[in-house]
Amino acid sequence: MRKEVKQAIGGLIMVSPSFVLLLVIVVIPIVQSFVTSLSNGEGGYDLSRYQFLFTDKGMRSNILFTLKVTVVSCALVLLVSYSLALYMRFSSGKLVDWIRKTYMIPLFIPGVIATYGLMNLLGNHGWLARLLLPLGMTLPRLIFDEKGIVIANIWFNIPFATMLLSSALTGIPASIIESARDTGAGKLRIFLRFIFPLSYKTFLVALTFVFMGVIGSFTAPFLLGPNAPQMLGVSMQQVFGVFQEREQAAAMAFFTFLLCSVLGYFYIRSMAGEEAANR
Amino acid sequence: MGWYFKAIGRRRIIEFILLTIFAVFFAGPLLNLVVLAFSGQWTYPDLLPHQWSFKWWRFVFEQDDVAKSIGLSFLIATIVTALSIVLCIPAAYAFARIRFPFKRVFLFSFLLTHAFPKMGLYVSIAVLFYKVGLMNTMLGVVLVHMINVLMFMTWIPTAAFRNIQAAQEESARDVGATPLRVFRSITLPMAMPGIMVASVFTFLNSLDEAQGTFLVGIPDIKTMPIIMYSIISDFPSSAGAVFSIILTAPTIILLVAAQRLISADVMASGFQVK
Numbered sequence: 001m002r003k004e005v006k007q008a009i010g011g012l013i014m015v016s017p018s019f020v021l022l023l024v025i026v027v028i029p030i031v032q033s034f035v036t037s038l039s040n041g042e043g044g045y046d047l048s049r050y051q052f053l054f055t056d057k058g059m060r061s062n063i064l065f066t067l068k069v070t071v072v073s074c075a076l077v078l079l080v081s082y083s084l085a086l087y088m089r090f091s092s093g094k095l096v097d098w099i100r101k102t103y104m105i106p107l108f109i110p111g112v113i114a115t116y117g118l119m120n121l122l123g124n125h126g127w128l129a130r131l132l133l134p135l136g137m138t139l140p141r142l143i144f145d146e147k148g149i150v151i152a153n154i155w156f157n158i159p160f161a162t163m164l165l166s167s168a169l170t171g172i173p174a175s176i177i178e179s180a181r182d183t184g185a186g187k188l189r190i191f192l193r194f195i196f197p198l199s200y201k202t203f204l205v206a207l208t209f210v211f212m213g214v215i216g217s218f219t220a221p222f223l224l225g226p227n228a229p230q231m232l233g234v235s236m237q238q239v240f241g242v243f244q245e246r247e248q249a250a251a252m253a254f255f256t257f258l259l260c261s262v263l264g265y266f267y268i269r270s271m272a273g274e275e276a277a278n279r
Numbered sequence: 280m281g282w283y284f285k286a287i288g289r290r291r292i293i294e295f296i297l298l299t300i301f302a303v304f305f306a307g308p309l310l311n312l313v314v315l316a317f318s319g320q321w322t323y324p325d326l327l328p329h330q331w332s333f334k335w336w337r338f339v340f341e342q343d344d345v346a347k348s349i350g351l352s353f354l355i356a357t358i359v360t361a362l363s364i365v366l367c368i369p370a371a372y373a374f375a376r377i378r379f380p381f382k383r384v385f386l387f388s389f390l391l392t393h394a395f396p397k398m399g400l401y402v403s404i405a406v407l408f409y410k411v412g413l414m415n416t417m418l419g420v421v422l423v424h425m426i427n428v429l430m431f432m433t434w435i436p437t438a439a440f441r442n443i444q445a446a447q448e449e450s451a452r453d454v455g456a457t458p459l460r461v462f463r464s465i466t467l468p469m470a471m472p473g474i475m476v477a478s479v480f481t482f483l484n485s486l487d488e489a490q491g492t493f494l495v496g497i498p499d500i501k502t503m504p505i506i507m508y509s510i511i512s513d514f515p516s517s518a519g520a521v522f523s524i525i526l527t528a529p530t531i532i533l534l535v536a537a538q539r540l541i542s543a544d545v546m547a548s549g550f551q552v553k
Binding site: 004007008009010011012014015017018019021022024025026027028029030032033036084095099104105106108109110111112113114116117118119120121125126127128129130131133155163164167168170205209212213215216217218219222223232233236237240241246249250252253254255256257259260264265267268271272 | 372
């Protein structure tokens with residue numbers, strides 16, 4: 001009994017420093033930004049800062065723009081990542097080995113650098129435009145446009161989503177698939193009955209990360225997005241840094257939390273469920 | 280040629296084309312920067328520069344804040360890595376090996392760092408830092424960098440500690456080793472690959488962090504990515520390309536060094552429970 005109590009105290013002491021840090025840099029800021037966002041600047045508390053988000057024309061178009069870019073990016077990223085992860089799991093050969101070795105590299109490239117590279121490659125007089133010129137093709141406007149943001153999002157998020165998904169697919173035992181194949185199940189059937197059900201949780205985790213990554217992004221839309229409408233990340237930074245309206249910025253931050261709350265809640269819950277199943 | 284393609288099969292060809300597009304899409308922007316960095320003159324619509332030179336390298340190194348920003352970035356990344364090791368490794372060991380109350384609540388509380396969109400979180404922190412006077416300070420920037428690394432710095436080592444068979448530690452204890460000795464010579468070395476991956480990832484993450492630093496560190500804490508923001512808008516693209524290579528070099532060196540340790544499985548354990 002004594003030993004257990006000692007262990008429990010020891011465990012709590014070991015965990016508490018990082019937990020306190022978590023409180024300071026995540027929990028407290030979120031709580032106080034919510035309180036700040038409710039103050040109306042005249043000493044009282046109401047929802048006027050949130051009302052502004054929906055009544056101001058520019059802000060409303062920013063929100064719609066952000067949602068559109070996010071949904072399009074998520075769909076494209078997950079489609080490509082899932083296909084790539086499946087391909088890497090069920091193919092073999094030199095080519096696949098080579099992809100396995102290299103696909104994670106973009107994960108480690110600084111965001112500013114990749115964005116800058118994309119700007120130079122896809123810009124008006126960029127490399128791609130030069131390469132296509134002899135073929136008689138011209139590029140549509142990509143940089144300083146929503147297409148540019150979507151392309152950058154794809155660049156940033158595919159490696160990460162593929163990493164999560166391929167780690168989930170490797171976890172599916174080959175014996176399950178082989179025995180299904182032995183009973184004469186076709187490829188599509190195997191996918192729908194075994195592979196997807198066994199990996200859909202990770203699929204949703206990947207969706208959560210991509211969704212939040214895009215809504216909370218700043219570098220790419222800041223550097224290669226259009227001036228108006230803006231992504232919420234850029235708009236938030238401007239409201240905070242340029243216009244110095246901290247209460248309004250806090251309200252916008254909290255609004256992005258609300259947009260992601262369903263997925264965030266799902267993510268934490270599914271992780272907790274997974275942990276319980278492992279014990 | 281026709282018979283050749285038939286022999287490989289249509290499927291292989293489509294595969295090859297798709298993968299080529301893929302490789303070009305991901306490598307193109309980076310390759311473009313390398314070419315730009317060494318170009319002297321490159322006018323539209325030439326495919327390649329007609330003059331190669333190092334002049335932009337000299338130009339970039341002559342800028343005062345460039346050298347300063349490199350030093351500052353490495354200093355901050357080192358502080359962040361050291362601090363997160365000191366804070367997170369004990370917690371990771373406790374999560375893997377010790378029974379204590381509310382263990383799961385603590386473990387999952389770290390998910391909170393990744394359950395909110397980043398820019399929203401940074402703005403919230405900036406609102407708080409403004410009130411307590413942490414804007415434009417080193418401490419403020421270090422704290423912002425910690426957000427991104429807190430979770431995988433705890434979770435990857437937790438997974439590493441868990442993967443060690445308890446039997447190995449027990450047998451060491453059976454032959455009379457003290458708990459500290461067991462930890463030093465059995466547990467820690469076996470968990471080292473996981474801890475290394477997490478540390479490398481932390482270091483790189485801090486080195487590359489731009490958005491939070493931009494919000495909280497303005498105007499005095501200028502790390503490399505912040506300098507990059509201004510180089511992009513103020514200087515010719517070749518100067519930006521040179522600086523991009525300088526900023527990416529540490530990443531590539533560390534990645535090559537840690538290549539054997541990094542796998543999708545280890546990395547994924549930092550973001551989800553398996």
